[in-house]
Amino acid sequence: MKQSRTFIPTIREIPSDVEIISHQLLLRAGYIRHHMSGVYSYLPLAQKVLRKIENIIREEMNAIEAVEVYLPTLQQADLWEETGRWQTYGSELFSLSDRHDRQMALAPTHEEVITSLVGDEVKTYKKLPLTMYQIQTKFRDEKRPRFGLLRGREFIMKDAYSFHSTDDSLEEKYREMMEAYSRIFSRLGLEFRAVLADSGSVRGGKSHEFVALSEIGEATIALSDSSPYAANIEMAEVHSDYTKPKGSMIELEKVETADHKTIAEVASFFNVDPSNIIKTIIFHADGNMIAVLIRGDHEINETKLRKALDVNVLNLASEDEIEKALSCKVGSIGPVKLPLDIKVFADNAVMEIVNGICGANENGFHFINVNPERDFAIDNYLDLRFIKEGDRSPDGNGTIRFAKGIELGHLVKIGDTYSEAMKASFLGEDGNYQHFLMGSYAIGVSRILASIAEQYNDANGLKWPKKLAPYDIHLITINMNDEIQTNLSNDLYHLLKTYRYDILHDDRDERAGVKFADADLIGLPIRITVGKLAKDGIVEVKFRETGETVEWQKEELTEKLQSFFN
Known part of the structure; x- marks a missing residue:
């Protein structure tokens, strides 16, 4: 892609009202633009990263036999009234009415719609288990949107729902989802932990969160210093042996x-x-x-x-x-x-x-x-208090320390909470009707974009992992009026494309300093600069991750790039 033909509006100054580094860099590097409170436009660079994130999610969902659907964002209030959530969801629900005064909502989630769909179409245990997922925009009227993409009113989410006839089947899918989520976040290159979590209004439901470790995270995690134990502090049990101290009671x-x-x-x-x-x-x-x-x-x-x-x-x-x-x-x-x-x-x-x-x-x-x-x-x-740092770990191994994290994914066994409320049932193997047992599994896709930006950056800009960068290579021509430089740049552009590299070619009529600053902001893995040494067939190659700069001959470029990207 010629940089002069795409849309990458970079900003030199840090916006004064932007608090965290990922939000600053995504704005400055031209990935997103603010539309209104909690709502953003995703520009071409962000779209390319999002597609790569979504593809990884799709591959792992498909690998555990989940099938993709696309459910309506505009949902009728009747379904939400069946579960009672029209009244209890609260002011975060975007509600509206049509010209016939029928009440509707912009979906923050899809439990009601998917339960209604499966309840209407699946009538026998022979069709179970069944897992469906989607990736789409959700809406939540956050009281205080903040931190850019991390807490917005409009956001991209992957939500999956599984339907089962037995507890064992639900547990097996829950375990598969846990493993799939671990693979997803590992492939995304994130530093993360899976932690015990609150299941919300679902009584007794098993629940885990996947969180990216970050000092700006809103979730506080209790971690053992001597074992794998990890839990959201809302869920961390306190195991202390309380005994009355010795001493006589004095008169009140x-x-x-x-x-x-x-x-x-x-x-x-x-x-x-x-x-x-x-x-x-x-x-x-x-x-x-x-x-x-x-x-x-x-x-x-x-x-x-x-x-x-x-x-x-x-x-x-x-x-x-x-x-x-x-x-x-x-x-x-x-x-x-x-x-x-x-x-x-x-x-x-x-x-x-x-x-x-x-x-x-x-x-x-x-x-x-x-x-x-x-x-x-x-x-x-x-046990009614929050665990404290220094308390004994609930698993009996070590003591508790705290860490901050950004919630990326949430898994919960919701059982028959929705199917019972909505009278969604099927004919079981024993010949009796029973309600579906369900699991719900969410991933914040736009949150992942921000979380990667939060973990991969330096003072000059973003540093995308190779598998997620919007382009593989940033090709920069120092002087577009120099025929030798432009010819070599064009030769390299077409050559590298034949090797299936995705190239962003900075062909703009700008000063070299501007081009280099933009390249660092955008954060592609490799920068190839065609400058004064073009007459000798030599280019400068910079590795964004380390900052190392080397000079390579044109003839050795493809072999060395293959070694780097493989």
């Missing part, structure tokens, strides 16, 4: 604490460690008010709480609701003498507190020398 006492409300303020006022303070948090769990207790130096994990209580809707109670129920403000809440209809759940660490401190359910007062079980009842002790 109420103390005026004025305006000291936060854990830090209360700890400073009493000159104690936050670990000896009981923090009480009030939630609504499926409409019922509950109290959750946690040590002052720990943080409540709402994902664990929701799963432990097996509830669908979990929300913090408002300040007005708390004041009405307990006659005190948030900073004075405690577990002593709570209303009888409020159940109390405590993190396991609370059981080891002796003579602790908590709110007195009276503004400006706290209890000291408070002891669980003696001074208040607990309905259940549970």
Whole structure:
């Protein structure tokens, strides 16, 4: 491709409102352009990279006998109402109506559509298992789009869905998908980890995320320093042996604490460690008010709480609701003498507190020398806190350290969650009708583009892996008015194309410095420069990955390039 004939609008300056390196470079190198908040145009270079990413995904999906489909982006509300997600999905769902006032949505995902399709067409276990996938644009009305392609309102995703008659069949496909995902991200050259993940609203569903390790990632991963254990911190269990320390219990006492409300303020006022303070948090769990207790130096994990209580809707109670129920403000809440209809759940660490401190359910007062079980009842002790760095690894091997990551893929066993709600069933081998067992498997394709850019760059621009670069070779002619240079460039262009290299030929009438700067920004694996030594049949070759520059004769070029690319 002649560079003068394609569209690569490079930018010299870093946009002031762009936070992360991948977003900066994809904009500066002319891969994407901002359209509106969370929405981008993919320009010719980005399209070429995306096609290569998609081809790798297709090859691995086809290898495990998944078949490609293309499902409607515009979906009728009726299907979403069958599963209840029209009401529960929330404000991130793009909803609209047609001229006949029929409610519809722009698809953020396709569980309802694929379940309806298979439920209508597959009537016997003999047609199972069945796995279908697609690659298409999705829509999500993100409250705060950020980080370019990593969190947008319009994005490209691969989503696959498998249908089964038995748990064993679903488990086998889940394992195949795990292996396929590992191959995909390995072939893409990404540094990644597979981690245990939250299955969302699917109760008891097995789930994993694949994350690209990156300091700008929004996911925090708990990793063992001595084993392969890895989990999203929302899912990492805490395995600590809590025991009550020795010592006698002292009589409960109420103390005026004025305006000291936060854990830090209360700890400073009493000159104690936050670990000896009981923090009480009030939630609504499926409409019922509950109290959750946690040590002052720990943080409540709402994902664990929701799963432990097996509830669908979990929300913090408002300040007005708390004041009405307990006659005190948030900073004075405690577990002593709570209303009888409020159940109390405590993190396991609370059981080891002796003579602790908590709110007195009276503004400006706290209890000291408070002891669980003696001074208040607990309905259940549970693992409710976030794991911390330095905690014992849940698998018993080593201790936990944290890393940041970008979520690239998500696998979850959704079982009969959708098929039961939508009455999608088939005739089983035993002659009875049963609901389909399903798996859902997603990959963020546009996120991969950004993640590779995040991991492969230097101060001068992008550094694409050979298999993903939009072109193999950047051929630069220094002086397009020099007949010897243009003739050699044209000869090389046509010669290299016969060897099936994809060539970007910079034939623009620009200064050499501009061409070199653009080449580094764009980040192709090899740069071949035709300059003053063209009269001797010599070209300069630069390897983008290492920055190494060598001079090669025209006659040895193809052999050495073959060695590099193979």
